[in-house]
Amino acid sequence: MDESSVNPGRLQATFDPALGTLVWWGVDDVEAALADNGLPAGRPTTCRLAVPVDGTRVEPRTVEARAVDLPAVLPALRGLRPEHEGLGVSVSVWREAARLSGRGDAACTELADAMPVAAHATLDAGESAVPSAAVSLRQFLDAAALVGDLETAGIQATLRPYQIHGVGWLRALAGEGGGILADEMGLGKTLQAVALLAMRADAGPHLVVCPTSVIGNWRRELGRFVPDLPVVVFHGANRALPVTLPNRTVMLTSYTVLRSDADALSDVAWDSVVFDEAQQIKNPAAQAAKAAARLPATLKVAMTGTPVENRLEELWSLLHVTNPGVLGTRARFRQRFATPIESGRSRTAAQRLNAVIAPYVLRRTKAQVATDLPPKQYSTVACTLTDEQSRLYRAAVESAFADGLGSGIARHGNVLALLTRLKQVCNHPAQLTGADDRDLVGRSGKFDRATEMLAEIVADGDRALVFTQYRTMGELLSAHLSSELGLGTVPFLHGGLGAERRDELVETFQSSPDGPPILILSLRAAGFGLNLTRASHVLHYDRWWNPAVEDQATDRAHRIGQRRTVNVHTLVTGGTIEDHIAAMHHSKRAVAESVSGNPEAVLAKLPDAELRALLDLDTLGVN
Structure with missing residues (x-):
């Protein structure tokens, strides 16, 4: 069919197989044209299509359009009457395709032969080609059949x-x-x-x-x-x-x-x-x-x-x-x-x-x-070390290098132990002295800042997820927030809980109107597979080397069903190992290293002088 059969100035329909929609375009007011013909209004969109510029050629163009999902548009297409005005040939073709079920290969071939470019004008990635009419028709018929099969299967969604x-x-x-x-x-x-x-x-x-x-x-x-x-x-x-x-x-x-x-x-x-x-x-x-x-x-x-x-x-x-x-x-x-x-x-x-x-x-x-999904708003919350934390941090670095980090496998283990100790100091000194230490306030800049932020979130009537990679830290936060904010028990979901107890915590937080406004979660035990869209705030208390793990955790709240902007707060203690992790997350070099190996192993391979330059508080400008 010649490109001139697109009928410029008439309502056109193009099937987008990747999205399972018919894209309607070609007139100034697409929404009005759809309403005039008894078709669903769909949602406004812009898309790149192969659009005729004269009677002999087509070019990639961005067009204003309306996208209508197949389950909604199929019944309306089948009910279209030939006498409807202002419809391009592409619309007539898709009307016949929606009615085509059971009419055999000959009918498919005949319909594909009658299909104008507008009906299959979706562009490939390089914007150099469109699918053939026969391919587009087969994709449409397969998608229409799938819609019917989903209805037959009785899926209640x-x-x-x-x-x-x-x-x-x-x-x-x-x-x-x-x-x-x-x-x-x-x-x-x-x-x-x-x-x-x-x-x-x-x-x-x-x-x-x-x-x-x-x-x-x-x-x-x-x-x-x-x-x-x-x-x-x-x-x-x-x-x-x-x-x-x-x-x-x-x-x-x-x-x-x-x-x-x-x-x-x-x-x-x-x-x-x-x-x-x-x-x-x-x-x-x-x-x-x-x-x-x-x-x-x-x-x-x-x-x-x-x-x-x-x-x-x-x-x-x-x-x-x-x-x-x-x-x-x-x-x-x-x-x-x-x-x-x-x-x-x-x-x-x-x-x-x-x-x-x-x-x-x-x-x-x-x-x-999922362009209708609310956005994520990221913020990095800078925290300071208390005097106690600074002393512990410097002492840990000094002791590790004074004793020597060794070589080979032993060095890797010693570096890992040092990094873990430094991250725990940044969290709270009580992580080093044991979970029974309840004198918590005023000893950790990060701990106090997290308490303030969560108090504000709760006062605003919002809910928050708090992720930590350490069970001891989760227990400290749970005990402190429960008493400090007067919330009863702030639950902590971690790997030591049985499956039934985990399910109970998730269900209570997600569905109960009287459920707790804060849920603390172990990053590894709860960083995947859970739907926690009741929360509109995510707080990462400590840092994981791989940003993908943190992203998985964040998306417990930022997923289908979320109606509000998800605020993602990352706590970073300035001038410490956490600064280095943050830099790795955001630098191009970090991306390359995350593909080729374990960042901890990369650090373990550094000479002592370079490694200490990354970890020493004085070198990082902390007084």
Whole structure:
């Protein structure tokens, strides 16, 4: 069809497969044109499309448009009458496509032949091409069929367009063995996996492997979205694997149980296996990764917002579980990709790797697909050392270098011990003297500042999450805030709690109107898998070397369902090791080092003089 058939000045419709929407454009007042034709108004957007500039060529242009999701637009399209005015040929084509079900390949071919450029004008990444009419039509029909299948599956949730696309992508992986759903944290990966299981329910049984702390969350989500699916929890000291598992059964277990009961779990012919928070199997030499690779399944899905946290071999490990052989052997992967990219910064190798993994990794960010999500506001809160902290800090540095840090493995251990001691001094001297020390006020600038901030947050009627990497510090904060702010008991969620107690703390904070306004969490135990959108403030009490870990924690609050701006407060004690961690987080050099190795190992390799220059308070300008 010639480009002139786009009918400039008429309402046009372009299918965007990545977002699962029809994009409406072509007239000055798109919203009015949609209303005049009885079509849903959708939401305003701008998009880059191939737009005709004359009768012979098209060019990339940014157009003002309205995006309407397929579940809403399909019934309206089918009801459009030919006599409706002001519609371009593209609209007529999509009307016929919405009615096309069951009419066979000949009808598809005929409709594709009649499709103008406007109907499939989405641009590729380089803005040099658009999909063919036949490809765009097939994507539309597949998406429309998926919408119908989701309705048939009885999922009691309204999926967003990108989630519908994600479910379709997951379902298509069955012929490939599996893949990685790597959506940014907070975009609803769990709901997409639940929808997949619901549509494959009759082909089960299915297995979900997740951290212990989120087993309860999975049980609630399955009961909420697909209440007719039977769920079995395989966890706890008295667990027993059922002799038979009916097809519709979804079994929930933890990575701990996967390691210990690998033989029993590998004896079951699973249809689908979902690895939630799959960074747990990022180390290919670990028992969990080896056990995950052994599980027999038609479809394996790894879900993680951080498929690469420290080094590229983590990506190899995940794909070795879901799609063994795609990246070759581990040694071959190092030779072809890991070494050239991490050490040589080879752009060619990176492009080649992206091309290989593209069919097996789906990654969307909030900026791309959840533009209605409120923003995050970041602030760094500078804290000062008290005299007591300064003395302890200097004494720790002096003692470590006076005794000597050693060499090799011993040096690495000694440096790690020193860094840990310095971070604990920055937190509060009581971390060094024991949790029974209750004389807390006035001894730590950070501790006192955090108390002031949290008091203000509570007084404003808001809620906050407080993350720390140390259990002792969490207990100190819990005891102090409980008495200082008069809140009753301020709860602390950490790895030492049982699964039921963790679930209770989350449910009370998230859902109870009388729940506590502050929840303290261990960064490792609660940095993933939890939905805590009741909070509008996140306070990072101490720093983790890898910023991705802190981001995971922040996104317990900044995720689908959040309606308010999330204020992220990072406490940094000036002139200390925390300053160095902050600099690593924000510098380009830090990004490179976080890919190629452990930052603590990098510090351990520094000569004594350079290392001391980073740690000594006098060198850093603290008096």
